[in-house]
Structure formats: structure tokens, C-alpha cells
Amino acid sequence: MTDSAARILQLRAELEQHNHRYYVLDEPSIPDAEYDRLFNELKALEAANPQLVTTDSPTQRVSGTPLTAFAEVQHEVPMLSLGNAFAEDDLLDFDRRVREGLDLPAGDLFGGGAEIDYCCEPKLDGLAVSLLYVDGVLMRGATRGDGSTGEDISSNVRTIRNVPLKLQGSGWPAVLEVRGEVFMAKAGFDALNARQLASGGKPFANPRNAAAGSLRQLDAKVTASRPLEFCCYGVGQVVGELPSTQVAVIQALKQWGLPISKELRLAHGVEECLAYYRDIGARRQALAYEIDGVVFKVNDLGYQRELGFRAREPRWAIAHKFPAMEELTELLDVEFQVGRTGAVTPVARLKPVQVAGVTVSNATLHNMDEVARLGLMVGDTVIIRRAGDVIPQVMAVVAERRPADARPVAIPQSCPVCGSHVERTQLVKRAKGRETISEGAVYRCVGRLSCEAQLKQAIIHFVSRRALDIEGLGDKIVEQLVDVGLVHSPADLYTLRYEQVVVLDGFADLSTRNLLAAIESSRQPALARFIYALGIPDVGEETAKLLARALGSLARVQAALPEVLTWLPDVGLEVAHEIHSFFEDEHNRTVIAQLLERGLQLQDEGELHAEFSACASLAELIDKLNIAGIAATGAKNLADKAGSLQAVVALSQDWLELSVMKGLSEKAKQSLRDYFANPANVARAEAIEQQLRDFGMHWGSEKKQAEGLPLAGQTWVLTGTLELMSRDQAKQQLESLGAKVAGSVSAKTHCVVAGPGAGSKLAKAGELGIAVLDEAAFVERLAGYGIVL
Template sequence: MTDAAQRISALRHELDAHNYRYYVLDEPSIPDAEYDRLFCELQQLEQAHPELISADSPTQRVGGSALQAFAEVQHSVPMLSLNNAFSEDDLRAFDRSVQAGLGLPPGDLFGGGAEVDYSCEPKLDGLAVSLLYVDGLLVRGATRGDGSTGEDISANVRTIRTIPLRLQGSGWPARLEVRGEVFMPRAGFEALNARQVDAGAKTFANPRNAAAGSLRQLDPKITASRPLEFCAYGVGEYAADLPSSHIAMLEQLKAWGLPISRELRLARGVDACLAYYAEIGARRQSLAYDIDGVVFKVNSLEDQQQLGFRARSPHWAIAHKFPAQEELTELLDVEFQVGRTGAVTPVARLRPVQVAGVTVSNATLHNMDEVARLGLMIGDTLIIRRAGDVIPQVMAVVPERRPADARPVQIPAQCPVCGSAVERTQLVKRSKGRASLSEGAVYRCVGRLSCEAQLKQAIIHFVSRRAMDIDGLGEKIVEQLVDNGLVHSPADLYRLTHEQVLALEGFAELSTRNLLAAIAGSRQPSLARFIFALGIPDVGEETAKLLARALGNLPRISQALPEVLTWLPDVGQEVAHEIHSFFADAHNRQVINELLEHGVQPQQSSELAAEFTACASLAELLEKLAIPGIASTGARLLAEQTGSLEALIALSQDWLTLAQCKGLNEKARQALREFFADPQQRRRAEDIDAQLQAFGMHWLSERRQAGGLPLLGQTWVLTGTLESLSRDQAKQQLEALGAKVAGSVSSKTHCVVAGPGAGSKLAKAAELGIRVLDEEALLSTLQELAEQCDE
């Protein structure tokens, strides 16, 4: 064997072993980067020696040429479906039939009968497939089809990394047909749909549809690009003696490199099965994948053979289904609600239907773009989905059921609450030094706080726990205050008198004093709470905390220009313009001034955060001005040659000197000259430069060292249940150490804290190779870092 052949063989075995540890044992032994290095080395060797490429090489998962059609596959052992149980009584009836079929003594009034051992595992919501291994090598993959005849999808299943191309270990039979489910984890599904949106392509309704559509692609390269996984649940054809039990057989498949469910359990008797069903149902939403029930199988393979089969299903297995998460219903009407920012949102009024055990009669439609995407008309039959406690969602229209009298959904011209005009939002797009307008997805009532709906929602938000935290001011009391004309803006809360509150329905002397004391006690909020309470569009808690920490005080935040705000991390152009526009509005300024006049004093610093001092550069300023033809390289060269905005403006008007500047073509020089010849653009640039100096962010400002926050600049994510402290407490402690606590995992995440029940976020962290801590490790880390800060 040549050196190349030996190295190729060694790399294949090593990569197969790492795949087995990663996908089957869930014990990765090397970082993703090292795996990628080994994979690339194998690719390069195979490219240099194409005669050594084999079908079982890890590099051959990417798929070959597209197929014209799928060939048929006859299943030597039929792929049967399972009967369903929808209630406890159904499952107990199944258990009694198993006992009778095995000739076991039934229970009576004085006790239960003989108990049967059952295997228990979640019923994955994916696509059943058959994998045929001959002498340990994967030779065919097929769909279930009608149970007797399926489709040959060999080229596609080879692209799924959780399916071994060659079995691990030894002792496998000459022919082995493995059966299992191909599915798409939720994190992968969300990422796939995000890519579909970015590409302007159609999104998938749910992970099951995405998995089925991905697996039945004629072009295997498309399948290879989809985040599919496989889980084995049994065997068909098996040219050897079987183990004695179903669970032992699955454990043997695991030893040969095939992933099986990590939730696989043995239950003795029907009561233990019901307990497993309840337990897995309670954790259903925290799993990394969708399930629609639990599969129970008689564990003894000898007993399975004795029980036998019906025409289409076995007597020894049953699927205990969860209540349906998707149902059909009729769209009776679409009504429009008005939120605190004036957004006019369509809401579907539905013919009541049971979905996931709950009666659903309403569903959000998000905005009119969503209505258009769905092609929705009043009278349509809809597919409604509800998962756990999530708000019911309209997934799709069933067009063939559309009635002749179906009516289009139209946005009202006037606000349904106050009668003010409803206008579509305009999005400002800035490029090449110019601003252009495009239509946004949101329609808004222009009535502002004169609109009762907006006023009530604005006050409810203002007093909420995460904002000003005024205890005792619930929705009903806010409605009373607005309906009685006592409150017309958040500032009016601080004008309320004892007599006014006492006159409200449900108030006595003690409750009146308590409410007024709670209002008075809210007069010194943190600056972050105050900013969040104002209800600036697109400014949530995290952005409010960032603004407060970075800029330090309310005057800076209220005066900040959009371009200056974009120097802060995670503040994009649109959010920056929302913040600037909010504080530029005369009415909003009046409300803020009234709050301050009535004694509301946000706790703030006089200084800019140290890490933002001297954070700007002239080159960055040039890039933010978006001058046509001046990209990052040109901006850097101009900054190096001038050093100041004043010198740059002078250079732009000195045509002879400008012509000698290296790195700029004629078109870019002309654009630079025209830009600063425009008085409006020149004034804009000078205003930004002046504000950077005033704030201390300018490149000529004094740079201060950021003091002792060990997690400064890091992003952490909390998922699952924490037992020793609440999620809010953990978040506060991490933020006190400088970390940003985000709600989703991305490539920018530094660490994920995972408690029991962690689901898709934990799976995403594993996929991205992000550090994961359990609660014990978190507590230890917090203590260590707190001690460092105290030193």
C-alpha cells in the first residue's frame, strides 16, 4: 500500500470514529476546527489520487449529479405503520390485548395482572426510511412509500452525516436493513428558513415538511445543504440471530455507529408507560426536535413474534399520540388591534377548534405582508398550528376549499379605536450618501397618545415590572385611569392625588396609599429602565441597557445623532433612526420634561463608558457618510493623509492636490468633491464630528481604560431551568460583570448556560462549538469573577 493510500485509509477511519463519537455517543473528542482540518486533508489527497476514492469515504456525502426520477424499491420485509392510541383508555386496551395475546393472567379487583416490559421512545415527526448495509457498507436508502414499495433515495441519505457510510466495530450481519426516522432539529429548521428568506425563496411550514422536502430532492447537493439527522428505531431484513430484546437490538445498532434515541427507556407495565408519556410530554417543547407522541413496543422479540401482525400494523407496538398541534378551521373574519406604538395588527377570528388540547378561536397574522404571503381571504380554510404555550399561528391556506364568496382582507383607512388616519411606515435606506424611502411591513395609527388604545398600552408598558416597576398598577387600573380622564401621558401618573385614586372602583384607604407610595417609589429608576419604559420603537431591554451603559446619561442619549449611535455594538441604522426620531419629536420631549419636572430622576452617570472613549476614527466616519465610490480602503487612505474632517473637506475642494491622492480613481475623487460641495451633506458631517468630540468618542479624545468588568464584550445565553437562582437573577449577575445576556445563540455567543430541559439553544451551541456550562459551573464562575472584582 502506498503512503497516500495508507494516509487516506487512516484519515477515513479517524473521521468515521469522530463522527461516531459526535453523533451517536454525544461525546465529541476534538474541536470542529480540527475535524475540518482532517476532512480537508482527506479531500486534497483524494483529489490528487482519484483512483483511491471509495463510496464509503466521508468526502462522498456531498452528493453526485441530480437524478431524473427516483427508482422504485421493493421492501423485502414490509414497513408497517403503527396503530394509534389517543387516550389513557386506548393505551390500557392495547396493554390488555398484549397480555391476552401472550396468555398472561389478567388483573382483577384485588390487583393487577402480569406486567409486560415495553420499550419507550419519542415518536419523531419526520420521514421513515430504510437503510440497507451489505458487508457493513451502505448500499441503499429508501422511503417507506406504501409500506411495500418505496423510492430509492440512496444518493440523498448518503449526504446525512448522522448516517454512517460504513458500520463501526465488527460482528454485523452480511445483510442488515436498519429502519429509522430522518428529521430536522428545530435549530436547523429555523436557520434553513432564515436562509430561504434571505434568498427570496419559499419558507417551510414546519420541520417535518422541511425534512420530507429535503430528502426527496432529485439533486443530492440540495439535500446535503439541509440540516437533516437520522435516528434508528428498528430493523427489517437481518441476516443473523437477533438479540433477545428490542432495546438490546437498538443498543447493538448504536455500537455499530447508528444513532438511537437518547430518550429510550424500559417501562414495566402500562402505568410506567403512562408515566413516561406524561414526563416526555412535559419536556416536549424543550427537546431539540419535534415529536408527536410516544412509541411503545413489547420489548421481548420472542413475544413480538408470538403476537404477530395485522394486515398493516403489528400487534406488539402502538403510537400514543399527543393532542394534534395542527388543525383545519375556517377564517370567519379579520379584525385589527392597535398596539402601544400605534402598529395596526391584523388578528384572525376563527371557527373555534381544538389544537394541542386547547380551544383556539384567534390567531395572530403579524402584518399585512404576512396576509399577502399567505394569500389569505375571509372565508378560507386554514391550517392552524399551536406548539405548547405558543400563540396559535396560521401556517397555510387550503386553496381548494376557498368558497365563492370569499372576501379580501383590507387594512382600514382609519384607526378602529380613535378614527385617526392609518399610514404605512416608511423605511429609510441610506446608501451612496443618499436616503431613499421604501414601504415597511407595519401600518400605524397617527393618533399617538390621543388614541386611547395607544395611550393605555403605553402606560401599561411604562409601569411594567421590567420598566418603571410600579407595583399595583395593573391593566384594569390603567384602563380606569385613562377612561376617567385622569391620565393622558405617563407624566400624569405622578400628578395623581389621594382623592382621585380613592374615588376609583375597588380602592379603599389602604390600597390608595399603597398605590401612591409605589408611584412615588418609582421616581428614581435606573437610566436603562427609564429608557425602556419610554417605549421607543425597536428598543428593547438590551438596547436600553446598552444606551444607558455606553452613553451614561439622558442628555447624550436624547441628543445622539443616528450615525453616532451606530458606533455602539448591535445598533443598526434603522434602530438608530428610531431612537433619534423619538427624541426629536416635540411631544415625546414634552412628556420627558414633564416626568423630570414631577421628580422622576433616572440614576445616571456624567461620563461616557470608558470602552467608548476615543472609539471612533476618521475612516469610520467617512464610511458612515456613505460617499459614492469611497469604500473602506479609500476611507482609510484619505484618513491617513488628512487626519481631520476639516483637512479632508479642504482636500476635497483642492482639485489639484486631490488628483495626486493615491488609491482613489477619478470617479471617487469627483464624488468626494460633490459630496462636500453640498452644504447639507457638509453640515451633516460637521455635526457628527462635533458630537463625537462633545461625547468624547472622537479619535482625538482622551482614551480611558475600561475598569474591572471581566465579562465585558462577551455575550452569554441562558437556557433550560435553573434551580439555585432564577433566570432573572443569573442575568443580573452576568450583566453586573459586564456580559450581555442574549435570547438566542449565534456565532458571536461566548458561552451558553444550560439547565435541565435545555433544547434547541443547547443543540445550536453544540453545532457551533460554543462553550456550555451547567448551573453548578455557572455558580462557581460567578463566585470566582466576583472575587476578582473585589480584589
């Protein structure tokens, strides 16, 4: 054997081992850069020695030209479907039939009879495939097809990263047909749809459709670009020896490098099967992938052979399905609801249908752009999807069932609640030197708090748990207070008297006193809670906390100019304009003034946070003025040359001095001259600088020393169920240590705390190599910072 041939074999073995650790075990042992170095070395060696290239080489996962059609594959052992159980009684009947088929002792008054061991696995919602290994090398991949004949998808299967091109270890049969499911995890599906939308493509309806469509591409390069995964659950054709039980066979496949379900369990008796089904059902939404049930198989392979098959399904296995998550029904009408911000949202009124065990009669339509995308008309037959507690959604229209009298959906011209005009929102995109205005997807009622719907939703938000947290003020009570005219704004809550409340429906002496006491106890909210309670568009809980922590007082938040707000992390110019516009509005200012006059005393107010003292620079100020042709580098050159804003303005009008300045294009110089020739622009720039001075953010301000917090600058994510504390408590503890708690995992995440039931976020952390703590380790970490639960 030549040195090149030996090195090629060594590299292939190393790369397959690293693929297995990365894609199957989630335990990468080398950085990506080292993997790439090994891969590129192998490619170079194979290019120099083409006679040594084999189909099991990691370089051959994507190769060849696109196919014109798939060849047929005859399954030596038919790929049969499974019988279904939809209720517990169905599974009990299955277990009874198994025991009777094996002539095992039945239960009586003196005992439960013989119990069967079952292999238990989630039923993945993907596409069944067959992988044929000959002497340990992947020779063919095929779809299930009709069970007897499938399609040859070998090129596409090779692109799936957790499918080994060559089996690991030893002891595998000479011929081994592995059967399993190709699927797409939730995180991968979301990322794929985001790419589809970004490129102007049509998003996939669900992960199963995305996986099936990706696997049946005639060009394997398209399949390779999709986030597909494989999980094996059994075998077909075998020439050689295998263990004698289903679970042992699956464990053997794992030893040979094939991915198996981490939820694989052995159940002793049907009651343990039912417990497994309930447990998986409770954790279903937290799993990283979609499942539609649980598969139970008699574990003893001798028993399987004895039980045999009926027409098209084995007698030794059954799929215990979860309640359907998609159903067909009729769209009876589309009504329009008005939300807290005045958004007029279409809601589908449906012919009632059972979806995932719940009767569904309404579904969200999001906005009129979604109605147009679906091509929806009243009278259509539609596909409804419901996942866990998520609001049911109209997924698609069955166009061929459209009746002749179907009618289009039209946005109302007047608010269905108050009769005010309904107008389409406009999107303002601000770039260097210009603003671009386009139509938004949302329609709004212009009636504001004179519209009862907006008023009710605004107050419901104001008193909610994460805002002012006024216990006892539920939705129905808020609606009643508005309906009888006692409350016209959030400030009116603090003028309610005993005699006004006690006569309302559902109130008596004790409940009235409790409500008034709860309102009274809310008079000292933290500044962050108060800002969040105001319901500023695009300002969620985290942004409210940032505004409160950074600026330190309501007065500064109210006065802050949009450009000044953009010095705060994660506050873009569009959100900054929303904040500024909210506090500029006269009605909003009046309500805030009334709240303060009626006794609200904001807590945690103080100075600008030390982190933001003297945080601004002249170059950043110039850049934020959005002068056409002047980006960060040009702004720095101007700042270095001029030294002050006044000098920049003077320079812009001194054409001779400006013309010889280095570091600015002629176009940028002209833009600078034109910009400051407008007195309004000069006044705007001076106002921004003055506010930076007033706040203490100016480059000439005193730089204060921030008190160090151990987790300052770190982003943490909480996922799964925590048992020793609530998620909110964990979040509060992390924030008290200076960390930011985010809702999703990204490359910027520092650490993930994962409790039982952690799903896609935990999987994402594994993909990105982010540190993960279980709850015990998290509590220990908190104790190290002096926080003892």
C-alpha cells in the same frame, strides 16, 4: 495490498470515526481544518486510483448524476404503522390488552398483577426510512411508502451526515435492515427557511414537510444541502443474531455507529410510561426537534413475537400522541388591532377549533404582506398551527375549499380605534451618498397618544416588569384609567390621588393604598429601565442597557446624533435614526419633562463610560458621513493627509491639492468636493465633531482607564431551566461581571449555561464547539468571581 490501498482504508476508517464523533456523539476530536485535510487526501488518492473507489467511502456521500425517477423497493418485512393512543385511558387499555394477550396475571383486590417492561422513545415528526446494511456496508435506503413498497432513495440517504456508510465495531448481522426517522432539527429548519427567503424562494411550512421534500429530491446534491438528520428506532429484515430485548437492540445499533434517541428509556409498567409521557410533554418545546407523541413498545422481543400483528399494526407497540398542533377551520373575519407604536395589525377571527388541547378562535396574521403571501380571503378554510404557548398562526389556505362568496381582506383607511388616518410605513435604506425609500410591510395609525389603543399599550409597556415595574397596574386597570380620563400619558400616573382611584371598579381602601405606594416606589428607576420604558421603536432591553451604560445620562441619550450613536456596539444607523427621531419629537420631550418634573429621579447616571472615551477617530467620522465613493480606506487616507475635519473641508475645495492626492479615485475626489460644497453638510459634520467633543468621545479627548470586569467583551447564553436561581437573576449576575447575555447562540458566543430541558440552543452550541456549563458549574464559576448565592 499497495501502499495507496492501505492508506485509503486507513483514511476511510479515520473519517468515519470522526463523522461519528461529530454528527452522532457531538464530541468532535479534531478541528475542521484537520478533517478537511484528511478528506482531501482521500479524494486525491481515490482520484489517482479510481479502481479502489467503493460506495462506502466518505467521498461518495454525494455522487452521480440526478435521477429521473425513484425505483421501487419491496420491503421484505412490512413497515407497518402504529396504533394511536390519544388519552391516558387509551394507553391503559393498550397495556391491558398486552397483558391479556400474553395471558399474564391480571390485577385484583390484592395486587396490581404482572407489569410489562416497555421501551419508551419520542415520536419524531419526520419521514420513516429503511437502511439496508449487508456485511456492514450501507447498500440501500428506502422510504416507507405504503408499508409494502417504498422508493429507493439510496443516493439521498448517503448525504445525511449521521448515517454511517459502514458500521463500526463488530458483531453485526450479515444482513441488517435498520429502521428510523429522517427529520430536521428546529435550528436547521430555521436556517433553511432563512436561506430560502434570502434567495427569493418559498419557505417551508414546518420541519416535517422540509425533511420529506428534501429526502425526495431527484438530485442528491440538493438533499446534501439540507440539514437532515437520522435517528433509528428498530430493525426489519435481519440475517444473524440480535439481543433479546428492544432496548438492547437499540443500544447495539448505537455501538455499531447508528444514532439513537437520547431520550430512550425503559419503563416498568404502564404508570412509568405515563410518567415518561408527561415528562416529555413538559419538555417538548425545549427539545431540539419536533415530536408529535411518544412510542411505547413491549421490550421483550419474545413477547413481541407472541403478541404478533393485526391488519396493519403491531399489537406490541402504540403511539401515544400529543394533542394536535395543526387543524382545519374557517376564517370568519379579519379584524385590525392597534399596538403601542400605532401598527395596525390584521387578526384572524376563526370558527373555534381545538388545537393542541386549547380552543383557538383567533390567530395572528402579522401584516398585510403575510395576508397577500397566503392569498387569504374571508370565508377560506385555513390550516391553523399552535406550538406550546406560541400564538396560533394561519399556516396555509385550502384553496379548493374556497366558497363562492369569499371576500378579500382590505386594510382600513382610518384607524378602527380613533379614526385617524392609516398610512403605510416607508423603509429608508441609507448608503454612501444616497437614501433609498421603499414601502414597508406595516401600516400605522398617525393618531399617536390621542389614539386610546396606542396610549393604553404605551402605558402598559411603561409599567411592565422589565420597565418601571409598577406592581398592581395590570392591563385592565390601565385600560380603566385611560377610559375614565385620569391618565393621558405615563406622566399622569404620578398625579393620581387616593380619592380618584378608590372609586374605580375593583378598588377598595387597601388596594388603592397599595397601588399608590407601588407608583411612589417607582420614582427612582435605573436609567436603563427608564429608557426601555419609553418604548422607543427598535430599542429593546439590551439596547436600553447599552445606551445607559455607554452614554451615562439621559441628557446625552436625548441629544445624541444618529452618527454618534453608531459608535456604540450593535447600534446601526437605522436604529440610531429611530432613537434620535424619538427624542426630537416634541410630544415625547414634553412627556419626559413632565415625568422628571413630577418626581422621577433617574439612578445610575454619571459620566460617559470609560470604554468609549476618545473612542472616535477622524477617519471613522469621515466614513460615517456616507460620502459617495469614500469607504473606510479612503476615509483613512483623507484623515492621514488632512489631520483635522477643518483641513478635510479646506482640502475638498482646493482642487489643485486634491487632484494630486494619492489614495482616492477621481470619482471619490469629486464626491468629496460636491459634498462639502453644500454648507448644510459642513454644518452637519461640524455638529457631529462638536458632540464627540462634548461627550468625551473625540479623538482629542482624554482617554480614561476602564475598570476591568472579568467577563467584559464576552457573550453568554442561558437556556433550559435553572433551579438555584431564576434566568433573570443569572442574567443580572453575568451582566454585573461585564458579560452581554444574548438570546441565541452564534459563533461569537463565549459560553452557554444549560439547565434541564435545554434544547436547540444547546444543540447549536455543540455544533459550534462552544463551552457549555451546567448550573452547578455556573454557580461555581460565579463563586470564583466572589458572587455567592
